[in-house]
Amino acid sequence: MQVIACIPQISDIHTGCLTKMSSTEIFMQRLVDSRSQQAPPALLSPSIHTESEYIINSSPSPSYSPSLSSYFEEDTRSSFRNCTSRESLISTTSEKVLLMSSEQQSSVVQPLLTDLYQISMAYAYWKPNKHQELATFDLYFRKNPFGGEYTLFAGLDECLKFVRDYKFHSSDIEYLRASLPSYIESEFFDYLSTLNMNDIKIYAVPEGTVVFPRLPLMRIEGPVIKTQLIETTLLTLVNYASLVATNAARFRSAIGADKTLLEFGLRRAQGPDGGLSASKYCYLGGFDGTSNLLAGKLYGIPVKGTHAHAYVSSYESMDDLSERELCDRITGQRRPFADLCLQYLNVIGPVLKILPDETNKGELAAFISYAIAFPTNFLALVDTYDVLKSGVPNFLAVARALHECNYQAVGLRIDSGDLAYLSLEVRAKFHEISKKLNLSYMEHFTIVASNDINEDTLVSLEKQGHSIDSFGIGTHLVTCQKQPALGCVYKLVELAGSPRIKISQDIEKVTIPGRKNLFRFYGHDGKALCDLLTRIDEPEPQAAVRMLSRHPFSEQKRAYVTPTSVRSLYNLYWADGEIKYSLPTLKQIRTYVREQINELRKDHKRDLNPTPYKVSVSDDLFQFMHKLWMKNVPIGELE
């Protein structure tokens, strides 16, 4: 084998051909290995995720160095046209994952992103000098989303950044001053303008933890004015993050660990950073990548994508091709690529029982042009005209011509029609062609499907049978069609050392009073048994010690439990004006999510009538709560 480097010189026989190869051996090995690498990692496996490499993968290549641009000289652009290296075939996921706690955050996350009533209450606390009383708030939700029995907690990192950066802008103060009743004392605004969150504390379960209704996901302690002021923003940051992460985990669960799931939802998201949050938290919840470049840049998420229908429509016929040649990947020789494609279409047409004239030649030209631009990443969108009669034969002709030039096509994407049926038909054609051409890898071309896919579609596709390798999912994933809001709430549970309870005619809305700790009990199989809330000053429950766990509301529902192991779920994340706990990267959280879901018994996770997970309280907490409850519901007089 021979290593060929095309040095760009006008006099070079390989004019216009640039290759930055290291060794052909590596390529040949990749050719053999490439299928095995396309399998995404097992969802529940804690192993590091290796990215599949089809479609354009925008994860910065580890071989990237800033000096790359020095390969290119001024005014040599035309010399580099139509030339490739094989380097990108060896694209692997960058291990460089940006810290989520970077300074990058949407500019709208600021103290004024809150409800007016937080400011009204702040004033009403401040006026009688009650604002420094120490309060504890619990942030929790009352019902798992999507008819399921578990939820992923997400958004903590952004909450901590918000609290860290909490500062009213002078224009905020001017706005408030002008907006509130004019009798509000100027000193109140002075107070607001210097307010920070340095004397509050935030305890929380780690981001990515599997959580359940009524568990306080965050416990916020500090002066009531401050802990109250941050309510709305914390809820905003946790609610959607947790919802969409959970949605992603459910999609992953529906399709299994061996398929690739890509989030394509930016254009349909609710607001621009709805799209950004979706990309981030879908990755956290188990997706493999996103189409969203900004998410890639900010969070280090692998970014994927190919081309749109518009690109295909932009070519009407073969005459639109201004560039018809492609350099051979190995020899560097210029090859008549467009003619090769037409030639192979005549070979492939009869095998697929279509007339070569039947395929749309604008589509073919578009495929050829795209393959010339991205010969190492050729993945064609095949449903602009007719998947089986035009898109697939055109794709295969180009794939065969690429093979002739020592490249290997990646696959195709279907964006309309009956995805199960089409994928099976397409795979059958791949099979036929790979046999006919004696190119076995062609049987395994990647089939990407995208078109209004939701969780139920995935479940149904699995039942029907299909041959899709990768799913691009947008609208239903990011907008959480099944249930577009989680419904986290933020409730006062203690003030000035005294517990508070909110009573409601709706029993689910009654709060569990007082500062509490939170423990997860595990059985001998390592699976989570139940969660237990205790009063803050109770002794911690111990492994192998039998204790009574009680339903928080129903007196009759109680059970003894002897855990094999016990985990305390809270960490102190914010105190003394700093983030106290080293925050994991997004990728680390993603791995933790898989472990967390793995800790959950299967019956809690099944899609039909899953078993509710038990969230219980200690007997001490039960007694304490019910006493307070009784006290707050006075006995009426019947007439």
Added chain:
Amino acid sequence: MQVIACIPQISDIHTGCLTKMSSTEIFMQRLVDSRSQQAPPALLSPSIHTESEYIINSSPSPSYSPSLSSYFEEDTRSSFRNCTSRESLISTTSEKVLLMSSEQQSSVVQPLLTDLYQISMAYAYWKPNKHQELATFDLYFRKNPFGGEYTLFAGLDECLKFVRDYKFHSSDIEYLRASLPSYIESEFFDYLSTLNMNDIKIYAVPEGTVVFPRLPLMRIEGPVIKTQLIETTLLTLVNYASLVATNAARFRSAIGADKTLLEFGLRRAQGPDGGLSASKYCYLGGFDGTSNLLAGKLYGIPVKGTHAHAYVSSYESMDDLSERELCDRITGQRRPFADLCLQYLNVIGPVLKILPDETNKGELAAFISYAIAFPTNFLALVDTYDVLKSGVPNFLAVARALHECNYQAVGLRIDSGDLAYLSLEVRAKFHEISKKLNLSYMEHFTIVASNDINEDTLVSLEKQGHSIDSFGIGTHLVTCQKQPALGCVYKLVELAGSPRIKISQDIEKVTIPGRKNLFRFYGHDGKALCDLLTRIDEPEPQAAVRMLSRHPFSEQKRAYVTPTSVRSLYNLYWADGEIKYSLPTLKQIRTYVREQINELRKDHKRDLNPTPYKVSVSDDLFQFMHKLWMKNVPIGELE
């Protein structure tokens, strides 16, 4: 009558009392008029909206001047406690509405907020030097949301700002360079780094226009690389804005024009600026205000709010009150306010047939404290313990005591339970008390309801009968529960002067090719008859001239139409690198929305089986389109 000014001096008999009154006459008149001012304007009336004044209204008061703070001196804080002026009673909506086209925009709206495939396509266009070909894209949707037959177009202003500010950051270029295959020429990145949108044109229907499926809401013309690059971001900015504006209009339609609708959705929105967009576009679609302070600051939307359950829970008993006095609004005399409240509770209890002991005294203390802080804006959340047995009697006792001090309470809010039943019961109690106390205004206290309200709830409340004046609506409004995405698409319709069509097995997905104009036909009653798409070079349709309008897909569906008047729907908004058209304020768009909805026949708007509005094409466009369609579907060979 006498004007009393309390000048804050320690020696003053009115120590601690500050009033900034102009004349008592005005107040007395307001007392009489205040009810008539609480009615929000008719939805469809084009008149200027006058805000109702209950709850804390954060619209900057017109009487505000920066010198306001000079009323307050250093170290006099305690002197001003517990004292009020009546100024805020005369709070009216500020006419100062910020331009939507202000520089304020979420930091995430930037060129990299896009799908990777836009960059891949950009390169694939650039490489064969095809990128300067002139393209036309249409942005449209295929189906009205929420089972309705109309949609409001929104988001245009933000699209124009995005296009105006389009510029890749150097770190974006570095990210792309590191992420894309390494054989991509450096010149391509150089090209991207200097790229702007100065040579594209954007035609659009005005923001707030009522629109229908298949109407191109925006027509974008220019070099294909640029018009393609902005696809995802334009879709992101239009999709949710239009969806939530339409949702708001439907909520408005369900409840009628005489109720107040407030958007309270920030905490449940999909991402922080999902919340911000929701506030903005719900106002545009017909809501009267929001709880979101940042939306108030950025867009000049009236902001409303009072207090939360936590505030009520923060008081356990009357002993928690550190401040028990309130200055009389007129005389400035300090009154034993807490004692007055207790005293009136003993009067009110028997009338409402409850024991005065039965009401929660923590709740009463919270109400008293809140009334002392906001005596001119007292609106109490009454469902922390028991609406009828605790919240309402406590509220009425405080309201009666406020009256004693020459203030007038605003009303109460119910946030749980059966809203129709509770509102009627509460109103009955108001009626009883107002008769008993001979204070007729108390019968008309504002009842605000909030608790998981959606469009169907509103329809049902209207049918059942209720006595709610004002609705605070969150989750279902902002997340658009009924349909969380609109599904706008962006399709190439012309390239290099040649029309493009996208064929699909799903007929609804076939595009209408070529550059088109858009007209709305009106009948003699001023109502919209139908919309008509024409080819760009066709003569404009004329009023009183009969013409053939055709269904774009069904050959048989056609009709002659003779419009009484014709309106061309497009304006050229962006060309030569500048916004060409003076953009209306958010408030002006809101008024335009009402006019637009008014132009629509009732049968298109009804909630059950509304009549579809006709979107037709000219005969010329029909022939042109179908010829191209046939050409692109070649005849196959049956075997």
